[in-house]
Amino acid sequence: MATEREQQLMRRALELAANGPTRGVNPQVGCVIVSPDGTVLGEGWHRGAGSAHAEVDALSHVGSDAACGATAIVTLEPCNHTGRTGPCVDALLDAGIARVVYAVDDPGTVSSGGGARLAANGVSVESGVLREQAEAFLGDWLTTARSGRPLVMLKWASSLDGRTAAADGSSKWITGDQARADVHRLRTRSDAIAVGTGTVLADNPSLTARTATGELYEDQPVPVVFGIRDLPVDALLRQHPHPHVRLDGRDLESDLRTLRERGIRSLFVEGGPTLASAFVRAGLVDEFVVYLAPAVLGGDHLALTDLGVGNIAEAHRLSLIDVARVGDDVRLTLRPKGRN
Template identity: 45%
Template sequence: MSSPWRPWMQRALQLAALGNGRTSPNPLVGCVVLDRAGQLVGEGFHQRAGTPHAEVHALRQAGERARGGTAVVTLEPCCHHGRTPPCSEALLAAGVARVVVAMRDPDPRVAGKGLAQLRDAGVDVLEGVCEAEARILNRGFLHRVEQGRPLGLLKWAMSLDGRTALPNGSSQWISGPPARAWVHHLRAQCDAVIVGGGTVRADNPLLTSRGQRTPEPLRVVISRSLDLPKQAQLWNQSEAATLVVHSSSAPAEQLDRLDGLGVERLVLERCEPLELLEALGQRGCNQVLWECGPELAAAALRQGCVQQVAAVLAPKLLGGTAARTPLGDLGLVDVNQAVAWSRSRLQQLGNDCLLELSP
């Protein structure tokens, strides 16, 4: 039987999604507050890390009307002192009689302790309403907390015959304006956009959301030897920050040049995708976007750094046996070794089609 709290939780999830791409390392959280009669008296969402949480916004709006009422929250209220006070204490101070949550917070600082504090104080606590939807919404946060690295999305655009560029490297534009606008929206939901040195040399990308997110996602270039062009849009950091990842053997003159441009650098021993994601996880990134060439994309897949794939398919034929394809060698010797994605979604983007895959 469907829970009577489900419509309110769905509203809270809608509110939580408004913070998409802006709350890392925190999760997306929404909250609605109902009075004793079940009428909506307050709502809010977590807007940015370091600012008040969803419960605080909703309780402020509700005021005294929250006393004896119900708070419907998409995630277990926090119970620890961080950059903001505990939300569990705010709920107790407001005098709510019931708290309905979609899911527990896997963060070890919370992990059931917030709900226990509420129950110990006599608050009626109900768990698991719309839990599946809440987990999907916060899949990036959950992945970072549970795996120690951000969720990885791999995106590419290709022609109907599977080409991402002509043999001479020409690739602009395979997809149309609606698909490119979708990419900008996708970047806005991610904390970092990752490319390799080859993409910087071939495409001179900007890698921003075109203002859909403030601040823009971190632009990451991974290049062991720093074989990078002297002039590139990524070196201008007036719009977005850039991080260049390289090995300890990179030439000194290249290091000096990047330092002179004010570009942040990170030295990694192996300079591999998995090592990079572990470093980005430590920086609080919940979700990253791989917009790289075939070799780096294949390495990311081989190392388990990709949890979702988004492929834009354009109704064009490029031909050419030497033309670029989305992926390099995955090391497969049998078709049955290929990873089978269990979920797929197809939608139209102008004249192009978008295929999204997830486990």
């Protein structure tokens, strides 16, 4: 059983992990190397795809002989495969690490098994230390790793009666400046932003994340367009810092797997009601972000179209995670029941 000191150092490893990037397919991982008497010898964290993993980074700060007989405290099971870097298991064995304590099992079919391999080579291994805290920390990454697709956040802005445009189709602007600025900040947190071809043809969006003064944020989401219609040669998204990705949208689950294979961990869906409804019908929305403006419009321009709900028992039930006032508008954050 993990000692109180090991639990304390696991909390430190989680703090270190938070230094890593939140975007991309790699997890945030932290590691602490500690001597048999409890002295911290080295600390490290993973800085992103292609860089040293947390265990290797921590070992790099330890003398060549000092790691022999030491303990590695790491937030995620050491990987057991060769990707852009070698297996962390090999690095730990080569360093002479005697004990490995980790929080969460690696869910990857290729990268998992590190704990068993370490144990088979005589290393004392303990898993599940502060598992709940670590799983909460790795929540989004674990969701994508276990499902094999990006985390999907669906956003729309509407009037109180659920309309996204007036009777004549005009929709600029339903919400206020602060709400729109808030959306742009959310865009920067996602690897990609998605719309359908209908939105591109109707609104000609740039699909960039911009400050209140119109400047581009440093972190830009990759633009993704679902649909088969041709895009105009002068579409603004063609000026995006990243080349746009085209997917036909006929099989959203397959499309999402394709995106994850391209290194996209999170997708911010801002398309119109057709695309939004397709994601909801398919049960592929992990989080809803809805901005409600203090206005009523009436009419036919609803945020969502037919969802195949025939009676109240078939309703898509959501859990309310957060409510925030953003200027004169309200932002609701919700997740499907059972996913929070």
